[in-house]
Amino acid sequence: MLSFQVGQVVSNDRPAAGPGPAAPGSESESVCVDNSWFLLPQLVAGSFTGSFTGSFPRSSFLSLRSESRSRMSAPRLNLEALSALSGCDVQPTTGPSQLSPQDFVNIVALKEFYKQQGFKQLEYPSLGTLSLQDLDTQDLYSSPGALTGGTPSAGPEDGSKATIRINPEDFFHPQYDYDFTSIKDGDKAFLRGDERYLRPCGWNRLGLRVTQRYEGGDSWLGTGKDAWPVSYHGQNMDGSLGIILTRGESAGEEPEFLDAAAASLVSGGTRGRGVYSTPDVATAEAHCKSFKSKVDGKTYKVVLQNRLNPEKRRRCQREDVWLVYVPMGHSHLQTRAVVQEAIRPYGLLLKEA
Structure with missing residues (x-):
């Protein structure tokens, strides 16, 4: 499990009709930080600049990070x-x-x-x-x-x-x-x-x-x-x-x-x-x-x-x-x-x- 400092993770399973960005198919994992929702790919890509405490499976993070690097290396x-x-x-x-x-x-x-x-x-x-x-x-x-x-x-x-x-x-x-x-x-x-x-x-x-x-x-x-x-x-x-x-x-x-x-x-x-x-x-x-x-x-x-x-x-x-x-x-x-x-x-x- 990976931990982050400051704030609190309320959930990493956003309900289909819950708050947060409307993801196509709502298939991306997400976390709630101080009542604000963030998709895990955002954390990997660095679009979320804050820090928070909480955890989610390390395998999910590593998989997303690997996928992100793969996308960046093959735009062509x-x-x-x-x-x-x-x-x-x-x-x-x-x-x-x-x-x-x-x-x-x-x-x-x-x-x-x-x-x-x-x-x-x-x-x-x-x-x-x-x-x-x-x-x-x-x-x-x-x-x-x-x-x-x-x-x-x-x-x-x-x-x-x-x-x-x-x-x-x-x-x-x-x-x-x-x-x-x-x-x-x-x-x-x-x-x-x-x-x-x-x-x-x-x-x-x-x-x-x-x-x-x-x-x-x-x-x-x-x-x-x-x-x-x-x-x-x-x-x-x-x-x-x-x-x-x-x-x-x-x-x-x-x-x-x-x-x-x-x-x-x-x-x-x-x-x-x-x-x-x-x-x-x-x-x-x-x-x-x-x-x-x-x-x-x-x-x-x-x-x-x-x-x-x-x-x-x-x-x-x-x-x-x-x-x-x-x-x-x-x-x-x-x-x-x-x-x-x-x-x-x-x-x-x-x-x-």
């Missing part, structure tokens, strides 16, 4: 993971990040969606034309048609990657990192927004800086009834994972959606129009991107951990597949708005392959 590994997910060349900058975490998940989701539709390029504000072709993997989709007028455009096809400048300081949120690599939940049950939360055991999560970034506060990121359920986004997740069918919803809510589902059953096709994700990290892992790091030579798997707006989510025939439906005829701007209203990222998951 995190950017390599972003590069692998986005298909872009993500480079560090000391200035403002070119994209926010929300922009990033927009790009990942929109690239997958438009690949399903058979396109090769995507126009995104501040970045211009992005290739939908993965340079290191075989294209899984059919040849595209021409695109014009405010939709993803058919630009140069030289296969080059767009460069994205990211400042790790304003993109990542180390306070909310969490190491699940040695955790096994077994029969333990967790809920987020009245939906079962399958934690990403076996993975290391890098927190993304998303608190106080959205209207309405951070309740979507909490653990209460107003929280959004957790979903995981890998790569090449499309309608082949499950025929589009709603469960427990009125047929009159979205007739176009149900017509599309019926058409897919009649035609034998299974791909639906929208963005797919899963509440089960094991399903995401089966479809995730992997990359070989230039930092340490190891191969890693990478997945995005998101919260999904329950009002925008549709269920598929498979229980472990969720869909954010994009109606036929939506413009590119409308499609981007659907994604932005439905999916909010909060973690980047890494795992050695």
Whole structure:
């Protein structure tokens, strides 16, 4: 046990609805010092400058300290993971990040969606034309048609990657990192927004800086009834994972959606129009991107951990597949708005392959 001088530790187990900073998933350990709550990573990183008496397991401190040093020594590994997910060349900058975490998940989701539709390029504000072709993997989709007028455009096809400048300081949120690599939940049950939360055991999560970034506060990121359920986004997740069918919803809510589902059953096709994700990290892992790091030579798997707006989510025939439906005829701007209203990222998951 480790002891600290001055003050008093009241508890090192912050209740889910208790005081203190709202941590994504409330999975970080914390201590209460003179009625003020501090996460253990803050103590390790030195963001708490006072001292206090009390104790907590030495193994927790050493594990967090080791993890903190590992994060500090491999910031480029995190950017390599972003590069692998986005298909872009993500480079560090000391200035403002070119994209926010929300922009990033927009790009990942929109690239997958438009690949399903058979396109090769995507126009995104501040970045211009992005290739939908993965340079290191075989294209899984059919040849595209021409695109014009405010939709993803058919630009140069030289296969080059767009460069994205990211400042790790304003993109990542180390306070909310969490190491699940040695955790096994077994029969333990967790809920987020009245939906079962399958934690990403076996993975290391890098927190993304998303608190106080959205209207309405951070309740979507909490653990209460107003929280959004957790979903995981890998790569090449499309309608082949499950025929589009709603469960427990009125047929009159979205007739176009149900017509599309019926058409897919009649035609034998299974791909639906929208963005797919899963509440089960094991399903995401089966479809995730992997990359070989230039930092340490190891191969890693990478997945995005998101919260999904329950009002925008549709269920598929498979229980472990969720869909954010994009109606036929939506413009590119409308499609981007659907994604932005439905999916909010909060973690980047890494795992050695």
